[in-house]
Amino acid sequence: MDYQTFDPEIHDSYKIANLMYEVDFRTFDRLFKSKDKAILAIEKSLKKDDCIKVIFDNGNIIGLLIFYTHDKRVKTNLKSFKLLIVDILDYFVLCDIKKGDFYIAEIAVDKDYRSKGYGNKIIKDVLNHAKNNNYKRVILDVDFRNAKAKSLYERLGFKVFNKKSFLKRGMYNMEFKLS
16 A cells, blocks of 8 residues: 555545545534535645545555644644534544644545455554654544444554543544553
């Protein structure tokens, strides 16, 4: 697999926006009332970002990884009022990023490539990267309703360290300690 920094000049922005939509479709549907409107808003907001990686296998986009660290923080989305609301809602349920943390904000695998081990491989690649770069832990969030993802992360050694909820939205905050 190959990880490339997202650049709207060379990568398929619509496909990346669609993958981002799928990660949090319930929130996007509630705010935008339409999958197409949500994807269009996400696509318009996308810009080149070192924290967004497009994942390729054999030349095909198979997924996306978005990550942050204590030094590279989440940027508030000011291009769309509704996307700003998503950022505000996220503030109340997502992990707090501390010094030494490598935070996986989003992992998405294209539906045509699911159940083929890609999610497992991406997580293992992230864990290796974080360990090789002296991070203390890898953290991520899992929606209360996503038992399949939670189970995958637990099989890989992640443990729930916190639970947060706000306005009917809830997340397990999970960690993998590296040291």
